[in-house]
Amino acid sequence: MKAVGTVVAAFGRHYEIELDQGGRLTGFPRGKKSPYACGDRVELTSSGADQARITAHLPRTSLLYRSDEYRQKLIAANATQLVLVVATEPNFSEELLDRALVAAEHDDLGVVIVLNKCDLTDKLSAARAVLAPYQALGYPVVELCARNDVGPLRPFLAGQLSVLVGQSGMGKSTLINTLVPDAAAATREISAALDSGKHTTTHARLYRIDDDSRIIDSPGLQEFGLAHLDRHGIESGFREFRPHLGQCRFRDCHHRAEPDCALKNAVASAQISTRRLGSFLRICG
Secondary structure: OEEEEEEEEEEOOEEEEEEOOOOEEEEEEOOOOOOOOOOOEEEEEEEEOOEEEEEEEOOOOOEEEEEOOOOEEEEEEOOOEEEEEEEOOOOOOHHHHHHHHHHHHHOOOEEEEEEEOOOOHHHHHHHHHHHHHHHHOOOOEEEOEOOOEOOOOHHHHOOOEEEEEOOOOOOHHHHHHHHOOOOOOOOOOOEOOOOEOOOOOOOOEEEEEEOOEEEEEOOOOOOOOEOOOOHHHHHHHOHHHHHHOOOOOOOOOOOOOOOOOHHHHHHHOOOOOHHHHHHHHHHHO
């Protein structure tokens, strides 16, 4: 029997696959490579009860992944938007936020930033201040308390295949549990001593919210490597840089000590924030 389906969870060299005609089974790749990500579309041939061999990898429309100098970590395939989850506590990394935004921009994904745990009102103003520059760049910021009400986010998810990304402890699993009540995603309390959450999701999983909206929950992360992008790719991932790229005196300007640097001139005229240029320079190393 041949079939077509969507990878809804990846566990090393075996995959949970939702078939187009209904039902689920476990799929295994041919050969030693496991190149599939949650959200991938594949063709299969049955190899036993509830098992199948993956025989073809259908074309992707997008692939979100992170990388360092040694390896790549696939996050989600065929997503249409990135939902970046941060919270009033624990503290979240602005550089990680910038890195994830670069990856989304590079793959032409829409972006929504979710500020969770807004019931912690004593820390809300500080979190809003950190996110205000992103709103000014046109990134929507949705405020909510995932334990109580995710209504503000629902309009942004309609008709999308969204992928949730964020540090551990931001409340992604709680958000999934509220959006998809039968998801049974595990949640754990924050480790106050480390000011970071305990990892609760160990692999990406795709959930259906309704007939035309799906969402992929991904493991919490503390870094987002961009080793697969060169400096020019990272530059273009900062959307406010784009009008100024190619305007420097030197074609290979690194935007550090070079004279007549268009990005530094834009910082001086408040068109680019000092913090964002600094983030770019740290990412490039």
